[in-house]
Amino acid sequence: MSELPPEQENGSEIPGNQGHPLHLHNRSQIEKRIASQETRKLKAREEKHHTIWFGLGMFGLIGWSVAIPAVIGALAGMWIDSRWPSRYSWSLMLLIGGITLGCFNAWKWLHKEGNVDR
Incomplete structure (x- = not known):
């Protein structure tokens, strides 16, 4: 003391x-x-719910949250490319945009689920 x-x-x-x-x-x-x-x-x-199945489910959920916007962007880009041909690939641009949007959504969801106090 x-x-x-x-x-x-x-x-x-x-x-x-x-x-x-x-x-x-x-x-x-x-x-x-x-x-x-x-x-x-x-x-x-x-x-106790954080088992291997919980981790695999989380992995799948994050994967789908990135894959769905990417596929929608690529399909929309292919449709635009087939209707109005140009020297720029709308498929590629919208695919990248979909991946970016999906990654942002996944990050935001993980940040919310993580209960980060900052």
């Missing part, structure tokens, strides 16, 4: 220590963040 009074133990009475990251003002924020992270870890340990 320290023989310093409680005001000096946390560093608030030390001159020039106001910018220290563990200053009393920031300490409560840090404690709340650590408590939040600990409860998330404990909750993750208690959940």
